[in-house]
Amino acid sequence: MQITVWISSVSFQAYADISFESTCDAGKGITDLKSALQNIFADNLVETKEDFLKTFSTEANCVKSMISDGKIVSNGLDEHLKVDCSELEVVRVKGTSMGLLYCRLVPLVLLLVDGSNPIDVTDPDWEIYLLMEKKSYGQDNLQKLLGFAALYRFFHYPDSHRLRLGQILVFPPYQRKGYGSYLLQVITSMAVADNVYDLSIEEPLDSLQHVRACIDIPRLLSLQAIQPSLNSVVTRLKEENLAKRTQMTRFSPPSDIIEEVRKTLKINKKQFLQCWEILIYLALGPIEKYLENFRTVVLDRIRADVIGKDTGAGGKQVLEVPTEFDSEVSFVMFKTKGGGDESKEVEIEESDKIKQEEQLQKLVDERIDAIKLVAEKVCVKSS
Numbered sequence: 397m398q399i400t401v402w403i404s405s406v407s408f409q410a411y412a413d414i415s416f417e418s419t420c421d422a423g424k425g426i427t428d429l430k431s432a433l434q435n436i437f438a439d440n441l442v443e444t445k446e447d448f449l450k451t452f453s454t455e456a457n458c459v460k461s462m463i464s465d466g467k468i469v470s471n472g473l474d475e476h477l478k479v480d481c482s483e484l485e486v487v488r489v490k491g492t493s494m495g496l497l498y499c500r501l502v503p504l505v506l507l508l509v510d511g512s513n514p515i516d517v518t519d520p521d522w523e524i525y526l527l528m529e530k531k532s533y534g535q536d537n538l539q540k541l542l543g544f545a546a547l548y549r550f551f552h553y554p555d556s557h558r559l560r561l562g563q564i565l566v567f568p569p570y571q572r573k574g575y576g577s578y579l580l581q582v583i584t585s586m587a588v589a590d591n592v593y594d595l596s597i598e599e600p601l602d603s604l605q606h607v608r609a610c611i612d613i614p615r616l617l618s619l620q621a622i623q624p625s626l627n628s629v630v631t632r633l634k635e636e637n638l639a640k641r642t643q644m645t646r647f648s649p650p651s652d653i654i655e656e657v658r659k660t661l662k663i664n665k666k667q668f669l670q671c672w673e674i675l676i677y678l679a680l681g682p683i684e685k686y687l688e689n690f691r692t693v694v695l696d697r698i699r700a701d702v703i704g705k706d707t708g709a710g711g712k713q714v715l716e717v718p719t720e721f722d723s724e725v726s727f728v729m730f731k732t733k734g735g736g737d738e739s740k741e742v743e744i745e746e747s748d749k750i751k752q753e754e755q756l757q758k759l760v761d762e763r764i765d766a767i768k769l770v771a772e773k774v775c776v777k778s779s
């Protein structure tokens with residue numbers, strides 16, 4: 397059996413072409429493909445190929461009409477971009493028009509955004525940002541939708557808002573051409589212009605985190621306020637030998653700098669701490685001489701994040717332990733020797749310690765690889 401699903405890049409309606417040589421019950425009943433497809437595509441599934449083909453003309457202007465009350469938010473962006481932004485436009489839509497359009501995009505969210513659930517289109521605090529290509533094709537002044545991002549606006553006491561990006565998708569034919577970076581840059585600039593409290597991203601995948609860091613690092617590099625703290629960390633790392641340290645050292649930025657970064661660039665603390673490591677890496681360049689010290693900084697931070705959490709209660713401690721499997725379900729429970737809060741000593745087998753240390757080292761390697769990728773990209777951009 398072969399199932400080919402066609403999705404129109406004009407109307408986002410779909411047609412499923414199902415072909416098979418024969419049917420065979422084998423006592424288990426015949427799988428109801430229609431309801432399985434319906435769960436994903438809902439009303440977007442067109443019954444016949446003929447009707448599907450017709451939608452290319454009947455629905456040619458559907459996106460345009462659904463976003464007619466949208467607001468263009470991309471004007472005035474002047475960053476270095478891989479794409480020609482004169483042909484692009486980001487349009488913000490909310491309310492009913494957003495709901496109508498988003499319902500057409502839900503199948504793509506379910507199929508292409510890992511672990512994502514559709515947003516609640518009846519909640520007025522959701523807004524979507526559509527990445528449109530303005531180019532006209534021949535006589536037709538079609539607007540092509542290349543991707544979108546869904547953002548939630550939270551109230552922040554007493555008089556501000558926080559923006560949280562819940563979903564971003566650049567449609568497969570347009571991925572890795574710089575469109576995702578463009579869309580995220582527009583959203584970032586808008587967060588600054590609107591003076592929101594901060595901009596965060598809900599459980600970003602590594603690929604998105606990379607794009608985000610490539611945007612935030614140049615912005616941070618041009619913020620003078622962070623330089624003195626960064627220089628003092630870098631000087632210490634160049635002068636000290638951390639292999640001889642007697643206790644874990646944190647090289648985090650001071651809290652007033654974290655606050656300044658949030659206020660000026662709308663980068664939240666979690667993201668700034670991620671970027672801080674990349675900034676240190678860049679400032680240590682050429683890194684080879686200081687790589688061991690840098691590894692120690694990353695190791696200590698990861699160790700504190702993963703193991704340092706004091707979750708003990710009633711003599712028990714639950715430690716998150718990274719594994720090859722789903723990180724959310726990987727943990728170990730220890731019982732403290734004293735049975736009370738006063739004792740933090742845990743009964744931990746020597747072999748477990750070795751395993752844990754290996755896993756930590758693996759996380760450090762992965763993190764340093766990710767940092768290198770961003771550093772290379774940022775250096776190419778600025779040269």
Ligand SMILES: CC(=O)SCCNC(=O)CCNC(=O)[C@H](O)C(C)(C)COP(=O)(O)OP(=O)(O)OC[C@H]1O[C@@H](n2cnc3c(N)ncnc32)[C@H](O)[C@@H]1OP(=O)(O)O
Nearest residue numbers: 562563564565566571572573574575576577598600601603
């Ligand atoms: C909160 C969430 O929504 S998390 C889920 C994020 N969304 C998804 O995963 C859906 C599928 N993916 C996408 O829609 C897109 O690939 C996005 C949104 C992640 C990025 O958009 P793109 O237009 O592809 O990004 P762009 O072309 O600007 O890429 C910038 C860099 O990111 C890196 N990158 C992009 N995709 C990937 C990937 N899948 N794996 C590793 N690196 C990647 C590349 O290094 C790329 O640039 P380079 O090739 O020039 O080095």
